[in-house]
Amino acid sequence: MAADPEDLKHFAGLLKAGSGFVLTRETVHLVEGRLAPLARREGYGTVDALLAALRKGADARLKDAAVGAMASTETFFFRDLAVFERLRDHVLPALAQARPGGRVRAWSAGCATGQEAWSLAIAGEEAAANGAKLSLEVTGTDLSRACLEKAEAGLYTQFEVQRGLPARLLVRWFDKVDEMWRVSSRLRGDVRFRRVNLVEDFAGPQRFDLILCRNVLDGFDAETRATVLRRLAGRLADDGVLVLGAGESPRELGQTFAALPNARGVFVKLSAARKAA
Ligand SMILES: C[S@@+](CC[C@H](N)C(=O)[O-])C[C@H]1O[C@@H](n2cnc3c(N)ncnc32)[C@H](O)[C@@H]1O
Structure with a gap:
């Protein structure tokens, strides 16, 4: 991933405001893996292109989907x-x-x-x-x-x-x-x-x-x-x-x-x- 730093910074802001998730040096590597399926599904080809589109002003549905896709949804029955x-x-x-x-x-x-x-x-x-x-x-x-x-x-x-x-x-x-x-x-x-x-x-x-x-x-x-x-x-x-x-x-x-x-x-x-x- 070689995202434009400004696109990444913009996405970090969207993420924090939209879900509370904070992108840090330790978590930034998650962006590629978690957004790749959405980028493909939406026809952007790469995560970098999706991030650029989000900064240019994507619709609320795509923003929501990108923010949602970043959350870990790991769970199982009777956890703990x-x-x-x-x-x-x-x-x-x-x-x-x-x-x-x-x-x-x-x-x-x-x-x-x-x-x-x-x-x-x-x-x-x-x-x-x-x-x-x-x-x-x-x-x-x-x-x-x-x-x-x-x-x-x-x-x-x-x-x-x-x-x-x-x-x-x-x-x-x-x-x-x-x-x-x-x-x-x-x-x-x-x-x-x-x-x-x-x-x-x-x-x-x-x-x-x-x-x-x-x-x-x-x-x-x-x-x-x-x-x-x-x-x-x-x-x-x-x-x-x-x-x-x-x-x-x-x-x-x-x-x-x-x-x-x-x-x-x-x-x-x-x-x-x-x-x-
Ligand atoms: C790791 S799962 C935990 C699921 C379950 N509570 C468990 O412990 O097995 C975290 C869930 O929190 C949700 N989540 C993250 N940020 C949220 C927010 N701001 N509002 C509501 N749900 C959120 C994610 O979508 C995800 O489904």
């Missing part, structure tokens, strides 16, 4: 299994017990192709089968429209279901369709997907009891991370639970959260009253 076991056995039953009708609202923010949202829904169904009076609603959101389409279709290859999904759960919650596996209609009732860009203002009236935002914020700079974490905290119930990736913490928010012991990446929100006590 211990977290899902903790949610199933303790967090979801406790949240349900504290809510009328056991209704718990969960948000998988940055859900990629949906495996995290479906894993959460399965954990909820399992918790209910184990005796919790729980009615779990899961919302999965992502920046990438292509990811959301796949998430919503709920259709996965053999390779994808083998990554993390125990055979017992595969048979229980998926139907075989030709060479693929489709999420069962029962599970579909628990989950919906929509597009939310976490670097845009996503304030709203609805609060969630549980938010998973795992392996999403690591590409952001410190300021953007702090802003997104603050907004996520604002959308979480006062006794809600935040789950980040295994090595991540909401340290920017000081005393707003307390880590659950023996559960990497799981944090309980401390309401103002509890903090003052």
Whole structure:
């Protein structure tokens, strides 16, 4: 790749504003590999030509596609299994017990192709089968429209279901369709997907009891991370639970959260009253 430095600088600005992803000396090499399929599909031939077109003023759709293509969408079912076991056995039953009708609202923010949202829904169904009076609603959101389409279709290859999904759960919650596996209609009732860009203002009236935002914020700079974490905290119930990736913490928010012991990446929100006590 021999991109014009000005084209690259312009794209770095688009990327930071559009998704929070910061292009650094360590990540710049990703541009070629991640944009090449888009450049080919759109008839530009090379990534350099695509970058030049973006600087000349491409339409919003192409900008969106280029920004979306730069995100890592790596995911798999029950990623960090211990977290899902903790949610199933303790967090979801406790949240349900504290809510009328056991209704718990969960948000998988940055859900990629949906495996995290479906894993959460399965954990909820399992918790209910184990005796919790729980009615779990899961919302999965992502920046990438292509990811959301796949998430919503709920259709996965053999390779994808083998990554993390125990055979017992595969048979229980998926139907075989030709060479693929489709999420069962029962599970579909628990989950919906929509597009939310976490670097845009996503304030709203609805609060969630549980938010998973795992392996999403690591590409952001410190300021953007702090802003997104603050907004996520604002959308979480006062006794809600935040789950980040295994090595991540909401340290920017000081005393707003307390880590659950023996559960990497799981944090309980401390309401103002509890903090003052
Ligand atoms: C590495 S995947 C993680 C998926 C899942 N949370 C997991 O841990 O397996 C990161 C996802 O975050 C999404 N993402 C990145 N920046 C985003 C933003 N600004 N708003 C919403 N989603 C974003 C990407 O599109 C990608 O699907």
